[in-house]
Amino acid sequence: MNESKKVPVTILTGFLGSGKTTLLNRILSEEHGKRIAVIENEYGEVGIDQGLVINADEEVFEMSNGCICCTVRGDLIRVLGNLMKRRDKFDYVLVETTGLADPGPVAQTFFMDEEISSEFTLDGIVTLVDAAHIDQQLGRSDESSEQVAFADVLVLNKTDLVSEDSLKNLESRLRDMNRMTRIIRAEQAKVPIETVLNLSAFDLDQVLKRRPSFLEPEYPFEWTGVYNLEAGRYELILEDGPDPEMSLVAFKDQGTSEEDLKEGAESCVRYYAESPLEIFNGDHVPFSKHVNLNLKDKGPKSFILDLDQSCNVGLFTQHTAEEFDIKLLSVNEKNKGELVTTEKERIWVAEHEHDDEVGSIAIERIGDVDPEKLNTWMGRLLAEKGVDIFRTKGFISYAGNPKRIVFQGVHMLFTAQPDKEWGNEPRRNQLVFIGRNLDEEQMQKDFDKCLI
Amino acid sequence: MSNLEPFNPRGMLHDGWTSQVDDFAIACGWAKKGNIFLVGGSAGGLYAFNGSNGKSLWNKESSHQEGLLALDINPEGDNFATSGQDGAVRFWNSENGNELNFIDLGKGWVEHLCWSPDGKYLAIAFSRIVYVYSSTGKEIWKSEQHPSTVSALAWAKENELATACYGQVCFYDITKNKVNQKLEWRGSLVSMVISSNGDIVACGSQDNSVHFWRRSTGHDAEMTGYPGKPSNIAFDHTGKLLATGGSERVTVWSFEGNGPEGTIPGELGHHTEAVSSLSFANKSKLIASGSRDGSVVVSFLQNNGDGNPVGAAFSGNSISALAWKPDDCAIAAVNSKGGVNIWNFKVRTES
Numbered sequence: 048m049n050e051s052k053k054v055p056v057t058i059l060t061g062f063l064g065s066g067k068t069t070l071l072n073r074i075l076s077e078e079h080g081k082r083i084a085v086i087e088n089e090y091g092e093v094g095i096d097q098g099l100v101i102n103a104d105e106e107v108f109e110m111s112n113g114c115i116c117c118t119v120r121g122d123l124i125r126v127l128g129n130l131m132k133r134r135d136k137f138d139y140v141l142v143e144t145t146g147l148a149d150p151g152p153v154a155q156t157f158f159m160d161e162e163i164s165s166e167f168t169l170d171g172i173v174t175l176v177d178a179a180h181i182d183q184q185l186g187r188s189d190e191s192s193e194q195v196a197f198a199d200v201l202v203l204n205k206t207d208l209v210s211e212d213s214l215k216n217l218e219s220r221l222r223d224m225n226r227m228t229r230i231i232r233a234e235q236a237k238v239p240i241e242t243v244l245n246l247s248a249f250d251l252d253q254v255l256k257r258r259p260s261f262l263e264p265e266y267p268f269e270w271t272g273v274y275n276l277e278a279g280r281y282e283l284i285l286e287d288g289p290d291p292e293m294s295l296v297a298f299k300d301q302g303t304s305e306e307d308l309k310e311g312a313e314s315c316v317r318y319y320a321e322s323p324l325e326i327f328n329g330d331h332v333p334f335s336k337h338v339n340l341n342l343k344d345k346g347p348k349s350f351i352l353d354l355d356q357s358c359n360v361g362l363f364t365q366h367t368a369e370e371f372d373i374k375l376l377s378v379n380e381k382n383k384g385e386l387v388t389t390e391k392e393r394i395w396v397a398e399h400e401h402d403d404e405v406g407s408i409a410i411e412r413i414g415d416v417d418p419e420k421l422n423t424w425m426g427r428l429l430a431e432k433g434v435d436i437f438r439t440k441g442f443i444s445y446a447g448n449p450k451r452i453v454f455q456g457v458h459m460l461f462t463a464q465p466d467k468e469w470g471n472e473p474r475r476n477q478l479v480f481i482g483r484n485l486d487e488e489q490m491q492k493d494f495d496k497c498l499i
Numbered sequence: 500m501s502n503l504e505p506f507n508p509r510g511m512l513h514d515g516w517t518s519q520v521d522d523f524a525i526a527c528g529w530a531k532k533g534n535i536f537l538v539g540g541s542a543g544g545l546y547a548f549n550g551s552n553g554k555s556l557w558n559k560e561s562s563h564q565e566g567l568l569a570l571d572i573n574p575e576g577d578n579f580a581t582s583g584q585d586g587a588v589r590f591w592n593s594e595n596g597n598e599l600n601f602i603d604l605g606k607g608w609v610e611h612l613c614w615s616p617d618g619k620y621l622a623i624a625f626s627r628i629v630y631v632y633s634s635t636g637k638e639i640w641k642s643e644q645h646p647s648t649v650s651a652l653a654w655a656k657e658n659e660l661a662t663a664c665y666g667q668v669c670f671y672d673i674t675k676n677k678v679n680q681k682l683e684w685r686g687s688l689v690s691m692v693i694s695s696n697g698d699i700v701a702c703g704s705q706d707n708s709v710h711f712w713r714r715s716t717g718h719d720a721e722m723t724g725y726p727g728k729p730s731n732i733a734f735d736h737t738g739k740l741l742a743t744g745g746s747e748r749v750t751v752w753s754f755e756g757n758g759p760e761g762t763i764p765g766e767l768g769h770h771t772e773a774v775s776s777l778s779f780a781n782k783s784k785l786i787a788s789g790s791r792d793g794s795v796v797v798s799f800l801q802n803n804g805d806g807n808p809v810g811a812a813f814s815g816n817s818i819s820a821l822a823w824k825p826d827d828c829a830i831a832a833v834n835s836k837g838g839v840n841i842w843n844f845k846v847r848t849e850s
Contacts, residue, residue, distance in 0.1 A: 099565075101584075102606070104626070106647050108665050108687040110706040111721075117706055121647065121665055121687050124705070125610070129584075132523040132541035132819075132835070133566060160705070161727045161773070 053168040054131075055139055057244055058153050060194045061175030062146035062184055066204040070175060070236035070243075071143060079240055084137035086126055088145045099137055101126055105145060107152050115434050116459035119156040124163055131166040139244065140167065147190050150174075150197040151437065154457045157249075171246035174198035175236065178209045178217060185220075192405040195221055196437040196481045197457075198228045199248035207234045225481050226407035227440055249455065266312055266395045267319045268294065270367040272375075273303050273391040277357040279379035281387065283332065283350045288371035291343045293364060294323055297334050297352065301361025303391035308361075312395065315363040326350065342371075359390065367394060405437075408487045410478040410494050415446035420497040425461070428490070433459035435485065441478035442466065446499050501793035503771060505813050508842050512797060512810035515829055515841035516553030520546045524833035526570035526820050530579060530593035533824045536841065537593065538833055539570035539581060546839075547596060550824070553841065557596040562589060568610050575618030576634060582609035588623055590636055600636030613652040615660075620673070622660050624649040629662050631673045640673040651691035651702070655714075663691040663702055668712070682712045682719070690730050694738030699754065701741050703729035709743050709752075720760050722752065733777040735784055740800055742786050744774035749788045751804035765804030769796040769811065778821040778830075785809070787830050789818025795832050797844065814840045 061067050075083060084099040103122035110117040123142065130140070144153060150172055157169040174194045177184075184191040195201065201221055206214055218230055231238050285293075296318045301311050323339035328348040332338060342348055352360065352375075364373070375387045421443065429436065439456035443463075454463035480490070508514055523541040529550060530537055536553075538546040543563045547556040563583025572579040578599055582588045586607050590600040604625045611624035620639060623630040626648055631640040647665040655661050658674045665687045670679040687705035694700075701711040709729050712719040722743075729745035741752045741759070749767040752759035770790035778787045784800040793815050800806035816834040823830050832840045 104648065106665065108647075108705060109685065111684065111686045111704075112706060119687075119705065121650075121705070125648065125650075129541075129566070129568060129608075129610075132525060135522065135542075162730070 053166060054134070054137070055170035055245060055247075056127075056157065056167050057139075057141050057170050057246075058150065058172045059141060059143045059175070060146075060148060060150055060153075060172065060197070061202075062177065062180075062191055062194075064180070065146070065175040065177040066202075066233075066236040067143055067175050070173075070202065070204075070238070071141065073236055073238075074141065074240055074244070077240055079244075081139045081244075082137045083139045083141055084130055086123065086140065086142045088143055088148070099130075101130075105148055107149070114459070115151070116155055116457075117159060118152045119159050120152050123153065123156050124160050127163050127167060146194075148194075149190060150194055151458055154197065155460060158457065158460050158462075169249045170244070171199040171248035172197050173200045173202060173243045175202045175204050176221070178203050178205050178214060181217065182220075192224065192483075193437060195224050195228075196405045196483075198225060199246055200243055201225070201228050201230045202236065202238055202243070203230055203232045204236050205234065206232045224405045224407065225438075226409060227438065227479055227481065266316060268296075268312075268315065268363045268365050269395055270364045271301075271308060271311065271361060271391075271393040271395070272364075272368060272373070272389040273301050273308075273359055273361045274375055274387050275357075275390045276354055276360050276387065277379070278354050279377065279381075281352040281354070282376045282378050283352060283362075284374045284376060285340065285342060285348050285350075286372040287345065288342065288366065290366065291341075292325075293340050293342060293366055293371065294319060295332070295338050295340055295365065296336065296363045297332050297338075298361040298363070299334050299354075299358050301359050303359065308391070308393050311361050311363065368392070404483050405481070406483075406485065408480045408482075408485050408490055410441075410480075410491055411475070412494065412498060413473065413475045415444045415474055415499045416476060416494075416497045417499050418445045418448075421445075424493050424497055428493070429456070429459045429461060432482065432485065436480055436482035438481045439479070441476070443476050443478070444469065444474040501791075501813075501816060503792050503794060503813060505815065506811075508810070508812040510797075510808065510810035511845050512795075512812045512830070512842040513845065515843045516548075517841070518546075518548060518553050518555070518839040520544060520558075520833075520837040520839060522837055523835050524819055524837050524839065525567065527831055527833045527839070528570070528572040528579070528822045529824055529831070530572050531577060533826060533829075535593050536822075536831060536839075537570065537572060537579060538839055539567050540837065541566055543567045543583060545570075545581065545591070545596065547593065548839070553839075556594070559596055562591075563587060568608060569612040571612040571614050571621070573614050573618045573621075573634060574616060578634065580612050580614070580621050582612050582623065584608050586625070588612070588621075588632070590621075590634070602630075602632060602636060604630070611649065611652045613654060613660075615654045615657060617657055619657075620660075622652045622654070624652055624662070627664070629660070629671075631660065640671075640676060642671065645669075650687075650689055653691050653693045653700070655693050655697040655700075659697070661691065661693060661700060663688040668700055668702060670714075680714060682714075684710055684719070686710065689728060690732050692732050692734045692741070694734050694741075694754070695736060696738050699734075699738065699741075701732055701734070703732050703743065703745065707745060709741075709745075711741070722759070722764075725750070727773055731774055731777040733779050733786070735779045735786070735800070736782060737784075739802065740779075740784060740786075740804060742777050742779065742788075742800075744777055744788075747771060747773055747790065747792075749774055749777065749786065749798070751786070751800060751806065753802060753804040755802050759804075762803075765800065765806055767796070767798050767806055767808070769798070769808055770794055772817075776818045776821045776832075778823055780823050780827045781825060782827055785827070787821050787823065789814075789821050789832055791817040793817060793834065795821065795830070795840075795842075797830065810842075810844065812840065812842050814838050 450465035565584035688702040690703040725745035731744035751765035772792040776789035
């Protein structure tokens with residue numbers, strides 16, 4: 048059957064009280080022109096007068112071979128097997144799971160059972176998170192971190208009950224656990240329907256098109272501001288912030304295009320690797336040098352920048368400008384005391400403490416890989432660690448193959464297929480693994496051995 | 500839609516009659532010794548035809564709210580039973596479509612029905628519970644909760660019922676209300692058949708294998724290597740040949756001698772897509788196989804499981820059920836678009 052004719056299925060997961068039923072009712076009551084069949088868990092309580100709501104016990108079937116990727120949800124096979132004979136009545140399926148459900152077998156059902164995969168296609172996994180309680184839940188149960196790890200979309204619900212600061216912290220914690228996911232904030236599960244349905248998240252063609260920058264390197268700095276400055280003296284002013292010190296590198300001739308910013312970021316990483324020069328309130332900031340601003344004094348602190356000729360100055364700071372209310376003032380005769388605004392600002396995904404067992408590992412390398420070596424490595428990795436690897440996505444450059452190879456996987460199940468031609472684009476590889484207790488360093492090393 | 504080029508009936512299959520019902524036909528069968536042909540549609544429509552010419556006798560639009568899940572014809576009576584997503588079982592008169600009895604089991608699906616060979620009992624699978632009712636609609640027996648949803652029912656003997664679910668096959672004496680035998684195996688059993696002497700029970704499994712047990716010795720074996728899951732399996736009337744689907748081929752295991760362990764099965768490769776229905780003739784080693792490609796092939800089997808096709812026909816859409824007429828002189832096929840085909844089968848009859 049044609050791929051496009053298959054009925055898309057969205058899996059809705061989340062802990063009890065996260066708002067699944069509210070979201071489900073919202074989707075069902077909205078005018079979207081879809082006839083949706085809902086498969087609810089036994090505790091489900093869809094309140095809408097809706098024709099096709101089926102309750103099913105969650106029956107997880109392990110196979111005698113003990114292989115985790117063969118584990119499927121028997122209830123879904125039965126219910127969907129019967130539903131597909133009633134295609135006239137629906138064109139979309141929503142599966143709601145209990146808070147205790149492991150999303151693995153649910154997702155695997157759509158790959159492992161040929162009868163199901165010939166009629167249905169897994170569109171995406173949407174996980175609802177109760178912003179007020181997820182912090183505790185993540186510490187307490189494996190299921191909740193697995194539901195976060197599997198998600199294509201995380202709906203951060205009940206944001207009205209939580210402060211902006213804790214939301215930011217929570218978002219960064221969730222993003223550490225699953226860097227492929229899209230996080231949407233919501234109150235009372237109010238989210239635009241198109242952000243949860245028709246995601247084509249498991250469609251290989253869509254994996255990278257949707258969010259080409261899903262893989263962002265982690266820099267040791269969070270913010271870059273580029274200022275267009277004439278020759279003269281400037282004062283960098285910082286208010287009291289979250290830390291008594293902050294690392295900074297200032298560059299001359301910093302461009303403002305994305306490419307220039309990345310280039311700046313990469314040279315900046317090299318400077319950050321060197322030990323910083325500590326400077327104090329009133330000191331000069333040297334260019335192209337890693338400095339550590341001492342911010343222990345209360346009140347505004349200022350640092351001096353001297354320019355002998357006009358140019359673009361780029362500041363790469365450890366924390367965002369907002370956190371210290373960073374300002375740049377001109378102290379030249381001509382426009383003394385005038386505030387200089389940035390030409391360009393860029394916030395980088397910051398490096399955080401990885402204290403959750405579940406996390407994302409990203410491998411990004413330029414060049415070609417040897418298909419045989421890669422297969423051997425991936426095969427071994429998934430066989431040994433498949434239980435702990437929840438999702439895999441990415442693309443690879445095979446030596447001698449004009450096309451980019453995209454792939455995605457759930458546990459040990461793994462599909463790869465050729466995508467667009469590389470053309471003039473530089474050959475590179477991007478892999479993201481989301482899983483539990485993964486050894487990033489070892490995986491990076493092993494991958495490097497596959498490079499030619 | 501099928502990708503096959505339409506073709507006319509070949510070999511020993513000849514045009515009989517055709518008809519059309521309103522939706523996906525999920526079940527069919529012959530009642531009143533082949534005088535009536537019954538079809539059940541997924542939306543709950545029931546249709547009765549004159550068995551010899553296809554003339555419509557009666558039909559019902561919606562036998563079960565939300566849809567029909569099972570239809571089974573009493574082998575010894577004038578009635579048949581249906582069940583559906585409404586948690587109900589209904590008994591019907593085959594001749595006029597009058598409803599004879601109605602059982603409301605509650606909220607849930609009633610997925611499987613199975614008449615005992617003598618037509619006295621109807622076994623009913625309702626989620627994790629199995630009931631046995633009399634043909635007049637009285638409750639005779641009720642099982643304990645099974646560990647998971649019951650996936651298949653079969654009668655081993657007059658009073659002995661087998662149930663399959665994830666992890667086990669269980670044999671119950673329904674008149675003494677006791678468990679005769681429990682065969683455990685960690686796997687999701689999706690289909691079950693029992694040989695005519697009641698000794699061999701075979702199950703198709705979700706992990707693309709067929710598992711079988713010999714009840715007398717307790718010996719069991721697993722046949723692996725199927726490309727897909729063998730949802731369709733069938734024993735011939737002698738209980739020596741086990742035909743299995745699970746791919747576009749029909750794989751036939753022979754229980755002659757010390758087989759099938761260590762033997763090579765017969766393989767019938769006449770379809771282009773997965774086998775979707777299998778039915779042995781009532782009194783001979785003829786197997787009819789229907790496929791998702793819309794074709795039906797009748798093959799004559801040897802004792803070792805090998806076989807040759809003797810007839811073929813095309814119905815246009817994925818075959819959902821097959822039924823031999825009680826005298827084996829015709830085979831019926833219904834399909835996913837509601838197509839009904841009856842082909843006459845010219846068989847040499849033993850005098």
